[in-house]
Amino acid sequence: MTKRNRRVAAAITAATIVMTAGGSGWAFSEMTDEERAAIEAAQEAARAEADAGEEEATEMTIWDGIYTEEQALAGRSIYGQSCNACHGVRGRGTPGGPGIIGNVLDDKYFDVPLSAYYDYIHYQMPKGQPNSLTSEQYADVTAFVLSLHGAPAGDMELPADYDVLDTIIITHKPEE
Numbered sequence: 477m478t479k480r481n482r483r484v485a486a487a488i489t490a491a492t493i494v495m496t497a498g499g500s501g502w503a504f505s506e507m508t509d510e511e512r513a514a515i516e517a518a519q520e521a522a523r524a525e526a527d528a529g530e531e532e533a534t535e536m537t538i539w540d541g542i543y544t545e546e547q548a549l550a551g552r553s554i555y556g557q558s559c560n561a562c563h564g565v566r567g568r569g570t571p572g573g574p575g576i577i578g579n580v581l582d583d584k585y586f587d588v589p590l591s592a593y594y595d596y597i598h599y600q601m602p603k604g605q606p607n608s609l610t611s612e613q614y615a616d617v618t619a620f621v622l623s624l625h626g627a628p629a630g631d632m633e634l635p636a637d638y639d640v641l642d643t644i645i646i647t648h649k650p651e652e
């Protein structure tokens with residue numbers, strides 16, 4: 477479940493509990509103290525569950541194989557056409573553009589969701605022609621840039637979907 481779905485599910489659970497407890501048209505104010513306390517406890521539990529769900533959803537990092545090799549390959553040719561000239565073959569920068577991997581990901585983007593980095597590339601890059609590729613092409617080029625950074629390929633295709641990108645965190649390379 478996505479974060480948003482979890483939150484919605486928790487809200488529905490809480491609302492259902494209130495309606496069920498309310499029965500035939502009771503209002504919250506007409507309930508006994510025990511009934512009210514029970515409902516509040518149930519709502520608290522639903523909220524705690526939603527919070528736990530969010531933590532669980534943010535456990536994925538860029539080091540977990542979050543793009544496929546095929547995708548990085550597609551991204552490489554996009555990079556060659558649209559990014560290379562300014563950021564260099566290895567993403568370390570040229571006089572026309574800064575480095576975009578290494579310390580940039582380790583420091584500037586440390587502990588932020590990959591959605592922020594993807595969003596920057598999508599809506600700021602290529603400089604002078606932002607938003608000029610498809611969302612899938614931006615996902616592919618992001619995958620390739622992550623491969624330049626040393627993040628491994630895996631079974632999951634990096635989607636152009638903010639609900640998923642929000643749950644993938646940019647962290648330092650884990651100790652082996």
Ligand code: HEC
Nearest residue numbers: 558559562563572573574575576580584597601602603617
């Ligand atoms: C015409 C040169 C040019 C091209 C082409 C270009 N960039 Fe950039 N890029 C820059 C410059 C310059 C900056 C620094 C910010 C600014 O001036 O807008 C930048 C910034 C960035 C950043 C942010 C770095 C940071 O420190 O936050 C990323 C990521 C990035 N570019 C990725 C890309 C990708 C991926 C492509 C290809 C789709 C691309 N750029 C194409 C010039 C370029």
